[in-house]
Amino acid sequence: MASSGFDITSLTEDQQLALQQYTSVTDQELGDAVPILQKCQWNAQIAITRFFDGDAETIDPAAEAARAAPPSPPTQAVRRTETLMDSINPRSPGSRSRRQGGLEEAPRVVPTPESQLSQPLPFPFSLLLLPFNLTYVIFQRLFGTIGFLFPFLPRLLSRFWSGSGSRPSRDTGRRPLSPSDTAARFMREFEEEYGVTHGTVPFHEAGYAQAFDIAKRDLKYLLVILLSPEHDDNASFVRDTLLAPELLTFLKEPKNNIVLWAGTVQDAEAYQVSTALNVTKFPYACLIAHTPSVSSTAMSKIATSAGSSTVQELIQKLQAGIQTQSAELDRIRRQRQEQQASRSLRQEQESAYERSLAADREKARKRKEEEAAKEKADREEREREERETNAAELLARWKSWRRQNIAPEPGNEVKEAVRISLRLQNGERVVRKFRPDADVEELYAFVECREDEAEDEETSVSSEKEAQKPEGYEHEYGFRLVSPMPREVYDVSKGGTIRERIGRSGNLIVEKIVDEDEDEDDGDEEE
Structure with missing residues (x-):
């Protein structure tokens, strides 16, 4: 669509x-x-x-x-x-039950609700007709009682009045129901009257319109059977023909594709169907099928049987009707199968295209995510390198400045000088004297700048002359000075002079300060 x-x-x-x-x-x-x-x-x-x-x-x-x-x-x-009955009345001008190509079209009948078939009279008219209505009800009850006491009288009067071949009248006393409920009531009464179990006769358990639609949509044959209890041939037709094993086998055969719908003209729906099909004799059987020769949407009567008939005669008529339409219906089935195959193929192609398009979109999305992640990683790496480069540059400038400001080693004239023996991290041992009033930070700065003393003297001198303390830079020492025995840590953050903290001499070890994260990583590597 x-x-x-x-x-x-x-x-x-x-x-x-x-x-x-x-x-x-x-x-x-x-x-x-x-x-x-x-x-x-x-x-x-x-x-x-x-x-x-x-x-x-x-x-x-x-x-x-x-x-x-x-x-x-x-x-x-x-x-x-x-009403729908007016639109399918076979006797009206321009009727759709006209004959074309020797076939009479079968209309689709939808029961019209009783509320739409009749309009209540205004209250003044109903008040005037009240005496006549009461008289009618009294006589109806009286004749009903007589008919109950003498059952043969209604049948005799019916034969005398209308004859066996005329159209019967609908029983207005039966409660009107929906098509599905009407079909259920008919099957229940049929099974009780003729003593058969449910499912013996494959009746369609819904209304005529639904059975009509199924037969047209699925290209099946709709067999309509209309019964009238007022006719003497009704009971013999049911027992000898409808319930015959040969006919039941024929109806249940899957290859025949028959949808059986039946009803009694006492019900409103079956009565409307009999009127639409122009039935004049009961019991009545009609085989309806799709007839493309009439029109692309027509359903026509291809076989009929009015009055009592033997099971062999009815089966022969049904077989003859099926044979006349089987070739056209097979052709339409093949066309529908080809259309369905092409539709399925088109849907599969569209589905495959949608799947391919979705896969391409997913690949493009993943590619964009990967490019964004790579770009982010590259940006972070550049920023990290820039930070490390800036930090190394600031550290170098600070070392140059701090080395320039380290007090020279005092000579022998300074009697209170403090002699310190240092073991650096690379295993080298350095002995140096410091002024007694020198701060502990002076000792830390000496150790930090010790590794640069081996550089060329001229270069170092020229660098030291030009060195200035970086603005806003706060240097943090990555080591600490520790006395081994007894162990004591001389933290630079506590301040104080070397003489006050260490004494006149001392042996110190330079220990690297290890962060907790680095310590955990080293422990994992050792394990």
């Missing part, structure tokens, strides 16, 4: 519901369904009826009259001006 290119969003909510109901029954494309619904004023029931009756191109006369007529008052109840 998506291929039609029709925009559903342009329709109102009621129109979308009518379109959904129509397409779910007829399985038409949107481009074909919308014009039919527009002609039928978006009445889904009338549009479905006209589609299955092969009259989809006919404009609904009720809709044309509704457009031409002035608007009704808002307080007046809206009622349908045309």
Whole structure:
């Protein structure tokens, strides 16, 4: 349906519901369904009826009259001006049950609710007719009692009045039900009267319209059987023909593709079906099938049997009707299979294209994420290198400045000089004298700058002359000075002079300060 290119969003909510109901029954494309619904004023029931009756191109006369007529008052109840029975009346002019190509079309019948078939009289008229209604009810009860006491009288009067071949009258005393409930009631009464179990006869357990739609959609044969309890041949037809093993086997054979629907004309739906099929003699059997030779949507009667008939005669008629239409139906089945195959192939191609497109999108997304992650890592690496370069540059400038400001080693004239023996981290031992009033930080600065003393003297002198303390730079020493025995740490942050903290002499070890994270990493490597 998506291929039609029709925009559903342009329709109102009621129109979308009518379109959904129509397409779910007829399985038409949107481009074909919308014009039919527009002609039928978006009445889904009338549009479905006209589609299955092969009259989809006919404009609904009720809709044309509704457009031409002035608007009704808002307080007046809206009622349908045309019932479905009126649109399928075989005796009306322009009837759709006309004969074409020797076949008589079979209309689709939808039972009209009793509330729409009759309109209550106004209260003044009903008050005037009240005595006549009471008299009618009294005589009806009286004749009903007589008929119950003498059962042969109604049958005798019926034969005398109407004859065996005329159309029977509908039993208005039976409670009207929905099509599915009516079918269930008919099967229950049928099984009780003739003593058969449920499922012995493969009746379709729904209304005539649904069975009609299934037969048309699935290209099956619809066998309609109408019974009338008022006729003497009804019971013998059921026992000798309908319940015969040969016919039951024929109906249940899957290759025959038969949908069996039956009803009694005492019910409103079966009575309307008999009127639409123009039945004049009971019991009645009719085989209906799709006939493309008549029209692309027509359902026609291809075999009929009126009155009592033997099981062999009925089977022969059904077989003859099936043979006449089997070639055309097989051709249409092949066409539908080819269309379904092409539709499935198109859907598979579209699905494969969507999957390929989704895979390409996923690859593009992953590629962008990888490029973004790589760019972020490169940026972080450059920033880290820049920070390390800046830190190394600041450290070098600070060392040059601090080495320039370290006091020279005092001579022998300084009697209070402190003699310190240092063992550096590389194992080298250095002995140096410091002034007694020198701060402990002086000792730390000497150790920090000791590794640069081996450089060229001229270069060092020129560098020291130009060295200045970096602005905003706070140097942190990455080591500490420790006295081995007894162990004592001389932390630079506590300040004080070398003489006060260490004494006149001391042996110190330079220990590197290790962070907790580095210590854990070293422990993991050792394990």
